Each structure stands twice: as structure tokens, then as C-alpha cells.
Amino acid sequence: MLDIVARDVRWEVVGLLDPDPGLRGTEVLGVPVLGDDDLLPELMSNGVSHAFVGLGSAGDGTPRRRLYELALSHGLRLVDAIHPSAVVSPSAFLGPAVTIMAEAVVNAAARLGANVIVNTGAVVEHDCLLGDHVHVATAAALGGDVEVGEGAHVGLGASVREGVRIGAGAVVAAGAVVVADVPEGAVVAGVPARPLERSAR
DSSP: OHHHHHHOTTOOOOOEEOSOGGGTTOEETTEEEEEOGGGHHHHHHTTOOEEOOOOOOSSOOHHHHHHHHHHHHTTOEEOOEEOTTOEEOTTOEEOTTOEEOTTOEEOTTOEEOTTOEEOTTOEEOTTOEEOTTOEEOTTOEEOTTOEEOTTOEEOTTOEEOTTOEEOTTOEEOTTOEEOSOBOTTOEEETTTTEEEOOOOO
């Protein structure tokens, strides 16, 4: 994410925030870690007006969603991050603060909600509908007219057949092949994908 934003001439990345106090004073790709989220008011008083969420998700998008909502609550404007090698159809609709990584494809008439990640090499085919805070992981592929509910996660290298519906908060495990609808909050894995018991957090 930082690599994409830093190469965009519209933005000057002045710093990163992280809750780990051990990271304060370190750098990521030459950008300093300034402190934690408590610095937001001070940064804004010094003229910072935009932000990006650099945290992904691995089955639980809640922390990423929290950061997105925190930034909005402070009045920050969240930026899109689209890698120059990504292919995005002119007829696709992109909601605010989307992240589309290198070599990803978003095809005709696809609709992406707010704070969506389409990771490296992932494919979102024509007429797909992705709700807010969805993460399509690296090399995953969604066939045409797939619907992915808010906060769902489609894992590394997973494949989803055309026309399938994945419910809000569901998790599709890495490498799964989804050929039938996935209920809200379910976890599915395997070929073909079948439900798993969700462990208590």
C-alpha cells in the first residue's frame, strides 16, 4: 500500500502511525513511524488532510474497518491506491479508499464498495459486486456476477464460480474453489469449498 501511495505524485507521505511503541522512530520504505493514532489531531493541526489504511485483513476485516472509520471520524479524506500495472475497466465503479494492487484486474461493470482491497494479481470479473471492507487476497479469482458481502474475505488463490453469493463477514479459505453460495459469517475451505466450524476468538 505504501509503495503505491508513495509513487503517486498527488501525495507526499509524511509519516505512518502504528500502535506498537517499539516501531516509533523506525522507517518503512523511507517513511518514518511517528507514533500511534493519538497523533491524528496534532497531524491535522499541522495541515495533514488525507490518509490511507495500510492494514490488510486475513479473515477478520474488523481492524481495517476500525481504522477507516477512525480516519473519517477525524475528518480525514481517505485516498485510493491503484497500482499503475492494475487493469481497471472504465465502466467499473470504485468506492472510496479502494486499494488495487499490482497486476490485479477489475473488469467491466464491477462495483467495489468503500475500503475494498483487490490484492496482487487478483481478478474481479465483470458485473461483480463487492461490499464495503471486502478483501480479495492475492491471486484470487471471482467469476462474473459474483457478489461478496460486506467485510468478507476471499483468501489467497481462491476461485469463486460465476454467479455465486458470498455472505457478509464470510471467509473463503486460501485455495478454496467455491461453487455454491456461502452464508453470512460462514467459513468455507476445500475443493469444492465446504463449511468449517468457526473457532471462537
